[in-house]
Amino acid sequence: MKFSISHTDPSSKARAGEITTDHGTIQTPIFMPVGTAGTVKGVHISELTDPIKAQIILGNTYHLYLRPGLEVIEKAGGLHKFNGWQGPILTDSGGYQVYSLAGTGRKIQEEGVKFKSHIDGSIHYFTPEGVMDIQRTIGADIMMAFDECTPYPCTYEYARKSMDMTHRWLDRCIKRFDETDPKYGYNQTLFPIVQGSVYSDLRKVSAEYIASKGAFGNAIGGLSVGEPVEDMYAMADEVTDILPKDKPRYLMGVGTPANILEGIALGIDMFDCVMPTRNARNGMIFTTQGIINIKNKKWESDFSVIDPHFVNEVHGQYTKSYLRHLVRCEEMLGAMIASVCNLRFYLWMVGEARKEIQAGTFTAWKNRMIPQFMHRL
Missing domain, CATH: 3.20.20.105 (Queuine tRNA-ribosyltransferase-like)
Structure with missing residues (x-):
């Protein structure tokens, strides 16, 4: 190695x-x-x-x-x-x-x-x-x-x-x-x-x-x-x-x-x-805009995609409303979609961090992104 x-x-x-x-x-x-x-x-x-x-x-x-x-x-x-x-x-x-x-x-x-x-x-x-x-x-x-x-x-x-x-x-x-x-x-x-x-x-x-x-x-x-x-x-x-x-x-x-x-x-x-998958099973979704509790009623009629940054991936195939429905009904598919979305976000995040390190701009980027990623939507 x-x-x-x-x-x-x-x-x-x-x-x-x-x-x-x-x-x-x-x-x-x-x-x-x-x-x-x-x-x-x-x-x-x-x-x-x-x-x-x-x-x-x-x-x-x-x-x-x-x-x-x-x-x-x-x-x-x-x-x-x-x-x-x-x-x-x-x-x-x-x-x-x-x-x-x-x-x-x-x-x-x-x-x-x-x-x-x-x-x-x-x-x-x-x-x-x-x-x-x-x-x-x-x-x-x-x-x-x-x-x-x-x-x-x-x-x-x-x-x-x-x-x-x-x-x-x-x-x-x-x-x-x-x-x-x-x-x-x-x-x-x-x-x-x-x-x-x-x-x-x-x-x-x-x-x-x-x-x-x-x-x-x-x-x-x-x-x-x-x-x-x-x-x-x-x-x-x-x-x-x-x-x-x-x-x-x-x-x-x-x-x-x-x-x-x-x-x-x-x-x-x-x-x-275990947070990305464990929290996914409980309805917490990490996105590029912030953290979503998909069980909240505010998402009941939200037919926008889960995360527009990943519109061509799993996040773009399903709406917040549909994911909320699956999670609240305890359908297996809901936990599966949420888990894939969260893990994709985590891997994307460290990949972006790597790019910023290579560019010499990591610290400024980190200081901007942490409040955004941790914001409760």
Whole structure:
């Protein structure tokens, strides 16, 4: 794999780059649709390519491990062959899902994590070594190290102990990664994850430790878990000052259009979030003019297209009135249309950000677009 930076913004840390993988090239900054169970909810694989124009998608280690299970995925020849997506795939480590299982009998120890399946209550164990083996079997191009995602708020002492354990788990992940080989004939790489909650000194320690490992790329985790947005930006800003400038940086689980554009300004290259599809299923549509709650009565007799900027795409095939009807009736098609529209907007947005970085005008463009994109129509 290779990463190169072609342009940087003169008034921020934003940069335009390119990641080369065995499954294709990713132009950064990039948003990655989340495919929890091997599918981006409500979206056909073909739609990810056109009209959405996704370049990389996510798979979820925890969910794929439970269903369909590693035996099925390996028999299929890996996740790419199982779901038909031929572009790059990134898998998370399952650490966030383990974090979300707090209160269900989950037990975190030095060896790993004991947890109950949310499906049938069966007991399972994740260790750093086991998570590496799972991701080898899934066949992701980019694998994430096993970490603990700290809750917000948490005490300084808890955050420090959790960070130290995450670092020890990282060393075990690297060892297991180095002593195993890819299963399907193409290269895989491992991203460590910076932790430290909202404590500046811990974030700096963690970023320095992660940077010392010389990984192909690095991730920033444990943010977008309820902390004030100002803290999220401050932590990302400090961490990107430390992580190597010649390696891709991934801010996990973020977020709104404003979060992504501000993250790009802070030197982040890769983003993911369930928001475009989850909010689509609840009737929230992201457009170039602002945010629409399609359930509102004001759209009942609005026969204009969903977003005139994309008049020749899905947004132009349906009216706001018709989409409101589908969503209110809980028709599957409504969630599908809304999901495609939202993902297309997100991929368009990061593509426009890339163009502005290349032109040297990103900061001024970002400052104009954030109020527009976040305006409630």
